Amino acid sequence: MFDFKEIGVVRSNFKEHTDPFKMREFESTIEIKKEYVEGLYRIEESEYLEILFCFHKSNDYELKLNNYYGEYKGVFATRTMKRPSNIGLSKVKLLKRKDNILYVKGLDALDGTPVIDIKPYNGGYKDSENEHKEIIELKDNPRKKIIQLVKNCKLEDLLTISGALHGHYCPGLSMGVIGSVYAVNKIKEFSDGMEDILAIIEINSCFADAVQLITGCTFGNNSLIYRDYGKIAFSLVKRDQKGVRLSAKPSYRELQKEKYPEYQKYFDMAVVQQNRDENVMNEFKKLAKEVSFDLLKWEINDIFKIDDVKLKLPDYAPIKEALYCAICGEQIMKSKETYEENKVYCKPCKNKEYFQIDGSGVSVCK
Ligand SMILES: [Zn+2]
Ligand SMILES: [Zn+2]
Numbered sequence: 001m002f003d004f005k006e007i008g009v010v011r012s013n014f015k016e017h018t019d020p021f022k023m024r025e026f027e028s029t030i031e032i033k034k035e036y037v038e039g040l041y042r043i044e045e046s047e048y049l050e051i052l053f054c055f056h057k058s059n060d061y062e063l064k065l066n067n068y069y070g071e072y073k074g075v076f077a078t079r080t081m082k083r084p085s086n087i088g089l090s091k092v093k094l095l096k097r098k099d100n101i102l103y104v105k106g107l108d109a110l111d112g113t114p115v116i117d118i119k120p121y122n123g124g125y126k127d128s129e130n131e132h133k134e135i136i137e138l139k140d141n142p143r144k145k146i147i148q149l150v151k152n153c154k155l156e157d158l159l160t161i162s163g164a165l166h167g168h169y170c171p172g173l174s175m176g177v178i179g180s181v182y183a184v185n186k187i188k189e190f191s192d193g194m195e196d197i198l199a200i201i202e203i204n205s206c207f208a209d210a211v212q213l214i215t216g217c218t219f220g221n222n223s224l225i226y227r228d229y230g231k232i233a234f235s236l237v238k239r240d241q242k243g244v245r246l247s248a249k250p251s252y253r254e255l256q257k258e259k260y261p262e263y264q265k266y267f268d269m270a271v272v273q274q275n276r277d278e279n280v281m282n283e284f285k286k287l288a289k290e291v292s293f294d295l296l297k298w299e300i301n302d303i304f305k306i307d308d309v310k311l312k313l314p315d316y317a318p319i320k321e322a323l324y325c326a327i328c329g330e331q332i333m334k335s336k337e338t339y340e341e342n343k344v345y346c347k348p349c350k351n352k353e354y355f356q357i358d359g360s361g362v363s364v365c366k
Contacts, residue, residue: 007039008032008100010053010113017057017081020068023108027095030102030115037100044097046120051107053088054114055081088113091121143190143216150184150214155296162210168285169292171256175232175303176210179246182300183236184215186244191216195223195316198237202229202247204357222317228361237311245311246304255302260294263287325349 012028030051032040043049058081067078075083092104102118109115137144149157159177163169184190191197199217201208201224208224211234217223237243257264263284269275270284300306320334325346332346340350347354356365 004054004116005036006033006054006114006116007036007118008115010107010109010111010115012107012109012111012113014110017110020079020108024090024106027103027105028107028109030104030107030118032100032102032115034100040097040100040102043102043118043120044094046094046122048121049092049094049102049104050119050121051090051092051104051109051115052117052119053090053109054116055083055086055088056112056114057110058082058086061086087116141192143192146214146216147190150181150190153181153185155181156293158214159210159292159296162213165213166206166209169289170206171288171291171295172206172232173210174292174295175248176207177214178296178298178300179207179234179304180211180214180236182304182306183234183244183246187236187238189238191223193218193221193223195221196239198223198225198239198313199234200225200227200237200311201234202227202231203233204359204361205232207232207234225314226357226362230361235309235311237309237313239313241310241313243309243311245307245309247307248303249305252303256291256295260287260291263291 008030010028010030012023013026014023061075061082061084063075064072065075065078065080065082066072067080071078079088081088088109090107090109092106095103095105097103134145141147146158146161149161155177158181159169159174162173162177166173187197189197193216197215197217199211199215201211204226212218212224215223215236217236219226231247233245233247235243235245266280266284266287269280295303318335323332323334323337323344324330325332325337326343327345327349330346332344336347337344338347338350338352339345351366353364353366356363
């Protein structure tokens with residue numbers, strides 16, 4: 001036999017059933033009966049819970065019926081409350097617990113609904129199935145997820161992914177996110193890293209990392225062209241040479257300083273004066289994170305000047321013969337070699353000049 005206990009009751013603003021999507025947007029509480037409170041021990045460690053409850057206002061059922069969206073289906077193919085066992089199930093976000101009260105969001109149950117069980121939600125079967133599907137899709141197109149986020153202008157998600165590449169959050173990275181999402185949606189084509197779309201970047205700073213991640217034009221796939229102008233600017237251009245250029249407005253910096261004076265103060269201490277005191281660094285990082293995410297809410301026109309451009313572009317990267325250095329034996333791409341008495345050498349073995357991109361831009365080194 002079954003033996004269900006009513007362990008608590010739902011308190012919500014909803015007395016009558018309405019759009020379940022709307023109901024899930026509101027917070028509600030679950031009051032656990034005193035005799036079961038001990039069972040909540042360490043429940044706060046779960047961000048999401050599954051709530052099993054009783055559709056107490058429903059006492060009949062149909063095996064086939066129209067669901068909420070008007071689709072005619074079998075009862076077990078719907079989430080209707082008119083079911084043989086009148087049990088409801090919701091995944092909710094646990095906002096906080098106060099004694100015997102759980103504050104949750106996402107519960108589509110009416111006020112007064114008896115709760116019969118609570119379990120922590122930890123993904124499980126369905127999620128691993130989805131994950132598998134996601135991997136198959138990503139094998140077809142590794143940029144699928146990012147393209148989807150760009151199309152939907154999911155700036156926060158894209159900033160977190162850019163942060164994974166960049167190592168930290170900073171306003172420069174956010175600017176790269178905002179500008180790149182705009183540019184990609186403007187030219188409406190997505191790079192697959194085969195040099196059909198080029199990003200021409202004019203500075204090698206934080207900004208450049210978000211541009212690479214979001215446009216898909218990177219240092220490694222030769223779709224990133226670096227012009228050492230030292231301007232916070234980049235263009236996204238198709239092979240017909242046409243595209244869009246975004247450059248930071250001169251007024252932007254002042255606006256940022258004005259809006260985030262506290263961040264500016266810590267920026268001066270931590271970055272300009274190189275004060276590596278732990279408290280200073282912690283506060284600086286915290287503020288940098290806050291400012292970076294807040295910046296995503298700005299109007300793009302407060303940050304960038306945007307122009308349609310036509311730019312001269314380099315050719316597709318050449319495929320060159322491989323040569324081998326007569327001293328170290330390492331492989332060298334032809335055109336990068338140096339000769340002495342008809343023998344091939346690499347530049348470092350012969351102490352020849354070479355170009356280097358570093359924090360100062362491009363320089364000739366030896
Ligand atoms: Zn940075
Ligand atoms: Zn060598």
